Amino acid sequence: MSFSYEQLAAKAGVDPWKLRDKLTAGNPAEITNLAKTFADASGEAQLSTDLAKEASELTAQGYTVDNSPVHDPAKHVQDTKKLLGDGGEKMGKIARILDSISDELESRIGHAKSGVSTLEGEIRTIQGQWGEFWRQNHNMMDNNDRQASLNTYIEQAVGRVREHGNAIKTSVDSYETTLATHLKSMADLGYIPPDNLDEGPGDVNISVDAANADGQRTKDGMGKQPPSAEGVDAIQDGSSTIALLNAKVAAGHQLTEAERAYMNAWYDKVGADDLSKIPQYVNDAAPGRTREVVSPIADGIMNLSKPYTAPTGDTVVPTKDNMPKAVRELMDTQIGHRDEHTGLLWPDKDLSSSKDMKVDGLNRWNGFADLMETSTVDGGTEFTKQLGTEAIRVKQDLNAISANATDALRYGMSSPEQYEKLKQQTADTGASDMLKVVGRNEDASAQLLLDKNSRQALMGLNWRDEGGAAAVIHGGTDRDPKDGGGGEAQAKAALEVIKEVGSDRDGYLHRMGEGVEDAVKDVGVQYMDAFARDPAGESRYRNDLTDPLGRKIGHGFELSGRDRDLFLQFMSGTGDDDATDFHTKATAYNQVMVTEAFKHGDPAQVNEALKQAGRLDGAITQANFDYTYDVTDAKDKEAAAAHRAESMRNTALKTGISVAGTLVAAGVTIGTAGTGAVLIGPTVSVTNALVNGGANFAFMDDPAPAAELPGKRDELFRDDRSSYGSRRDLLITSAAIDAGVIDPKDLPPGLTTRDANGNVVLRTPSDLDGSEERKNLSTASHRAVNAYEAAHQTKTDSGDVDTPSYDTERNNTASGARDKDTPRNSPWSNADSARVLLYGDNVSKDGKVDRIFEDRVPSETGNYYSRNRK
Structure with a gap:
C-alpha cells in the first residue's frame, strides 16, 4: 500500500x-x-x-x-x-x-x-x-x-x-x-509591479478581490482572542499592501485608480468597528509594535484623503464623502443614545443602571482617534479639517449628555459615585486626541480657525483635555515655514484668534484653561511685530510687510489700535506668570530688532527700530494698567494697577534683555525662507525661537500694593514716565553691546555684574543703587549712539540717531487715557448662543436644548455634575 x-x-x-x-x-x-x-x-x-x-x-x-x-x-x-x-x-x-x-x-x-x-x-x-x-x-x-x-x-x-x-x-x-x-x-522609488507578474509567495496584487482577501486576514487576526502576537502578525500581514502603497505616496507619486479602489475595498472589508479596535488590540498583545503595525493603516487613510489628479486631468480634493464607507461611519459615530420621543441625548438607553453607565459610541470614536494619532503623514486639508469638525461635534454631544444626565440624576435617586461615574464616562480625551491629529496639519488647522463657529468652540468650550484645542491653535497660526506654517492661511487665522479674544476679553479669560491661554499667548509672540507696528485704521492681512530694516517678512497682518489693546489686555488678564512671560518676550524681541538695526541698518532704520520698540513697550504697559484697573477693588485700583504693571515690567526687562542676548549669541536672528527670495530674517526667526524655547522665561509673585503708592491715575503715569528712560537706556546699551558697537569694558562704573556663569552682564535699572548709576547708564546709552553715528556719518548724511523717537512713540501709546469699554460681543456673552456652541446640533433652533428642560440646562458648564445645581 x-x-x-x-x-x-x-x-x-x-x-x-x-x-x-x-x-x-x-x-x-x-x-x-x-x-x-x-x-x-x-x-x-x-x-x-x-x-x-x-x-x-x-x-x-x-x-x-x-x-x-x-x-x-x-x-x-x-x-x-x-x-x-x-x-x-x-x-x-x-x-x-x-x-x-x-x-x-x-x-x-x-x-x-x-x-x-x-x-x-x-x-x-x-x-x-x-x-x-x-x-x-x-x-x-x-x-x-x-x-x-x-x-x-x-x-x-x-x-x-x-x-x-x-x-x-x-x-x-x-x-x-x-x-x-x-x-x-x-x-x-514609486513603482509597484503589476498583478500578473508572478513573484511567488508574498507577491503584491492590486485588485478588489485581493483587497477583500487581505482585509479578511486582518479581521481574522482581530478574531484571535485573547489578543496575541499571532493575531498582530495577521493584522500586519493583511495590511502589508497598504504599507507598500503608503511607501509609493511617500516617494512623491500619486495612487492609481486601481490602487485607490484596492484601498477603499480593504478599509470597507475590515469595517468601522474593527478599524477602531485595532490600536487597543495591538497595544494589549504587543505594546512595542503599535506604531509598526497600526501607523500604516492610519497613513493609508491620510493618503487617500490627499488631492490627486483624475484620469480626466481634473484635480480631485477628497472630502469625507469620498472616503471609504468604513471611514465615513467612524467620522459619523453617534455619541450617546437619543430618546426618540424628546430628542434628548443620554449616555445610553438605560441611564438608571449607573453601575454599568457608559456612553454609547464613545469607545468606537476614541478607538478611531487612537488609530489616527498613530499616523505619520498629513492628510488632505479638507478631510483633516472635517476630522476637527467632527471632534468638536463629539465634545458638544458629550456636553449635552452631561447636562441632561446630571439633571436626571439630580431628580432621581442618585449618589456622589454616580456623578463621578458620569464625569468619567463623558471625558473628552478622544475628541481632544483627534484635534491633536488636526493640529499637525497647519493648513487644516488654519481653515478650522478661520471657520467662525469652529474657532469660537475651540477657544471657548469647556475642554477637560485642552491639548487638542491648543494644538490646533498652535498649528493653525504657526509662522515657521520649516514646519509647514508661515503661509497666508496661518497669518489670517492668527489675526482672527487675536480679534476673537478681544471681542470678549473677560469672557474668554473666564472660559479658557491654561493650555488654551498659553496657545493664544504664543500666537501673540509669533506675530509680535504686529503689536510694534503703527496701528492701522482696521485690522487686516498683509503680505507686503517689512521689518524695521525694510526686509520682507512674508505673510502677516496689521492691527487696529483697538484690536491691539484688547488683545494685550487679555494677555495681562491671563495671570502674572503668563503676562510677564509675554512682556519678557516682547522685551527680547525689541532688543533683537534694535541689535539688528545697529548691526546691519542705517540711522533711519535704527530710528524705526527704536520707534517700534517704544510703541510695543508702551502698549503693553498701558494694557497692564487698564486690565488691572478694571478688575481690582475700587479703593486699591490705581495703586494695584501701578504696582502690578511696574512689577511685571521690571521682571520682563531683566529677563528679556538676558533672553535677547542669548538669542543673538545663538545666531537665531538670521534666517531665510526655504523657497523664494523672501527674507524671513529676525522678525520670524526670533519669534519662533521665543515660542519654541520651551518653558516660560519669567515667573513672579505679585505682593499686595503698598499703601503709600500714588492714588491717582495721572500720578501713576507721571511716575512711569519718570522711570522709563532708564529702561530705554538699558535697551539701547544692551543692543549696542550685542551688535559690537561698544565694548562693555568701556562702560561707566557700576553698570555691570556677573551672572551665574561668570559672564559680564548689564544691571537693570531696578538693580542700580542710586541716581549716579542711573546717570551712568544714560551716559552709556549716549556713548553707544555716538559710536554708531560716528561710524555712519558721510558727507551728505550726519548719521543722526533720534533717540527721543522711542520716547514719543512709547508715551503716545502709554498715554494714561482710560479704556472704559469692556467688549462683550462674542456669542459666549449670550446664554442662548452660548448653548448652541456648548451643545451643537443638540440645541433646537430657538437656542434651547429642549423646551421642557430649558430652565434646567446650563449655558455655563461649571454647573455640570452638581447635585445641588439650581
Missing part, C-alpha cells in the same frame, strides 16, 4: 508540497525578462546584456518566458518611466531589484524542489520497508497488530515530512521577508 501525501502532511502539521507549489507559482524567468526591459530603458547596456543572458539560462532550465507576463512590457516600462519622471537612474535601480527577486526566487524554488524530491524518495523507501514487513508477517498478525505496525512506519514518514516541511517553510518565510523588503524598495 502507499502512504497518502495529504494524510502525512495533515499529521505532520506542515505541507511541503503546497509550500513548494507556492514558490513554483513564481517565475524567475518572467521577472528577469521584465528586469531586462527596465535595464533597456535605463540605458545601461551591460546590465541589459547580463539580464538577457540570465533569462536565457533560466529558459534552458525549463522556465517559460512568454514575452513577459506583462501584456506589453515595453509600453509598461515606458509608462512607468514617464510616471516616475526618470531619466534612467530609477529604471536601473528597479531592474536590479527585480533581478535580485528573480535570483532569490530561483534559489528558493531549487531548494524546495530538491527537498520535496528527497522527501518523496524517503517516503518510497519507508513504503518499501512496510511492504517487505507486511509480506513476511501479515499471516501472524491480527488486525490490531497490523494497524500498530503500520502506524510505526507512518510515524517514520510523518517525521520525514515534518523535517523537510519545516525546512521548506523556513525558506518560504525567509523569501517572503526578502520579497517584502524588495517590494518596499521599489515602492520607495
Whole structure:
C-alpha cells in the first residue's frame, strides 16, 4: 500500500508540497525578462546584456518566458518611466531589484524542489520497508497488530515530512521577508509591479478581490482572542499592501485608480468597528509594535484623503464623502443614545443602571482617534479639517449628555459615585486626541480657525483635555515655514484668534484653561511685530510687510489700535506668570530688532527700530494698567494697577534683555525662507525661537500694593514716565553691546555684574543703587549712539540717531487715557448662543436644548455634575 501525501502532511502539521507549489507559482524567468526591459530603458547596456543572458539560462532550465507576463512590457516600462519622471537612474535601480527577486526566487524554488524530491524518495523507501514487513508477517498478525505496525512506519514518514516541511517553510518565510523588503524598495522609488507578474509567495496584487482577501486576514487576526502576537502578525500581514502603497505616496507619486479602489475595498472589508479596535488590540498583545503595525493603516487613510489628479486631468480634493464607507461611519459615530420621543441625548438607553453607565459610541470614536494619532503623514486639508469638525461635534454631544444626565440624576435617586461615574464616562480625551491629529496639519488647522463657529468652540468650550484645542491653535497660526506654517492661511487665522479674544476679553479669560491661554499667548509672540507696528485704521492681512530694516517678512497682518489693546489686555488678564512671560518676550524681541538695526541698518532704520520698540513697550504697559484697573477693588485700583504693571515690567526687562542676548549669541536672528527670495530674517526667526524655547522665561509673585503708592491715575503715569528712560537706556546699551558697537569694558562704573556663569552682564535699572548709576547708564546709552553715528556719518548724511523717537512713540501709546469699554460681543456673552456652541446640533433652533428642560440646562458648564445645581 502507499502512504497518502495529504494524510502525512495533515499529521505532520506542515505541507511541503503546497509550500513548494507556492514558490513554483513564481517565475524567475518572467521577472528577469521584465528586469531586462527596465535595464533597456535605463540605458545601461551591460546590465541589459547580463539580464538577457540570465533569462536565457533560466529558459534552458525549463522556465517559460512568454514575452513577459506583462501584456506589453515595453509600453509598461515606458509608462512607468514617464510616471516616475526618470531619466534612467530609477529604471536601473528597479531592474536590479527585480533581478535580485528573480535570483532569490530561483534559489528558493531549487531548494524546495530538491527537498520535496528527497522527501518523496524517503517516503518510497519507508513504503518499501512496510511492504517487505507486511509480506513476511501479515499471516501472524491480527488486525490490531497490523494497524500498530503500520502506524510505526507512518510515524517514520510523518517525521520525514515534518523535517523537510519545516525546512521548506523556513525558506518560504525567509523569501517572503526578502520579497517584502524588495517590494518596499521599489515602492520607495514609486513603482509597484503589476498583478500578473508572478513573484511567488508574498507577491503584491492590486485588485478588489485581493483587497477583500487581505482585509479578511486582518479581521481574522482581530478574531484571535485573547489578543496575541499571532493575531498582530495577521493584522500586519493583511495590511502589508497598504504599507507598500503608503511607501509609493511617500516617494512623491500619486495612487492609481486601481490602487485607490484596492484601498477603499480593504478599509470597507475590515469595517468601522474593527478599524477602531485595532490600536487597543495591538497595544494589549504587543505594546512595542503599535506604531509598526497600526501607523500604516492610519497613513493609508491620510493618503487617500490627499488631492490627486483624475484620469480626466481634473484635480480631485477628497472630502469625507469620498472616503471609504468604513471611514465615513467612524467620522459619523453617534455619541450617546437619543430618546426618540424628546430628542434628548443620554449616555445610553438605560441611564438608571449607573453601575454599568457608559456612553454609547464613545469607545468606537476614541478607538478611531487612537488609530489616527498613530499616523505619520498629513492628510488632505479638507478631510483633516472635517476630522476637527467632527471632534468638536463629539465634545458638544458629550456636553449635552452631561447636562441632561446630571439633571436626571439630580431628580432621581442618585449618589456622589454616580456623578463621578458620569464625569468619567463623558471625558473628552478622544475628541481632544483627534484635534491633536488636526493640529499637525497647519493648513487644516488654519481653515478650522478661520471657520467662525469652529474657532469660537475651540477657544471657548469647556475642554477637560485642552491639548487638542491648543494644538490646533498652535498649528493653525504657526509662522515657521520649516514646519509647514508661515503661509497666508496661518497669518489670517492668527489675526482672527487675536480679534476673537478681544471681542470678549473677560469672557474668554473666564472660559479658557491654561493650555488654551498659553496657545493664544504664543500666537501673540509669533506675530509680535504686529503689536510694534503703527496701528492701522482696521485690522487686516498683509503680505507686503517689512521689518524695521525694510526686509520682507512674508505673510502677516496689521492691527487696529483697538484690536491691539484688547488683545494685550487679555494677555495681562491671563495671570502674572503668563503676562510677564509675554512682556519678557516682547522685551527680547525689541532688543533683537534694535541689535539688528545697529548691526546691519542705517540711522533711519535704527530710528524705526527704536520707534517700534517704544510703541510695543508702551502698549503693553498701558494694557497692564487698564486690565488691572478694571478688575481690582475700587479703593486699591490705581495703586494695584501701578504696582502690578511696574512689577511685571521690571521682571520682563531683566529677563528679556538676558533672553535677547542669548538669542543673538545663538545666531537665531538670521534666517531665510526655504523657497523664494523672501527674507524671513529676525522678525520670524526670533519669534519662533521665543515660542519654541520651551518653558516660560519669567515667573513672579505679585505682593499686595503698598499703601503709600500714588492714588491717582495721572500720578501713576507721571511716575512711569519718570522711570522709563532708564529702561530705554538699558535697551539701547544692551543692543549696542550685542551688535559690537561698544565694548562693555568701556562702560561707566557700576553698570555691570556677573551672572551665574561668570559672564559680564548689564544691571537693570531696578538693580542700580542710586541716581549716579542711573546717570551712568544714560551716559552709556549716549556713548553707544555716538559710536554708531560716528561710524555712519558721510558727507551728505550726519548719521543722526533720534533717540527721543522711542520716547514719543512709547508715551503716545502709554498715554494714561482710560479704556472704559469692556467688549462683550462674542456669542459666549449670550446664554442662548452660548448653548448652541456648548451643545451643537443638540440645541433646537430657538437656542434651547429642549423646551421642557430649558430652565434646567446650563449655558455655563461649571454647573455640570452638581447635585445641588439650581
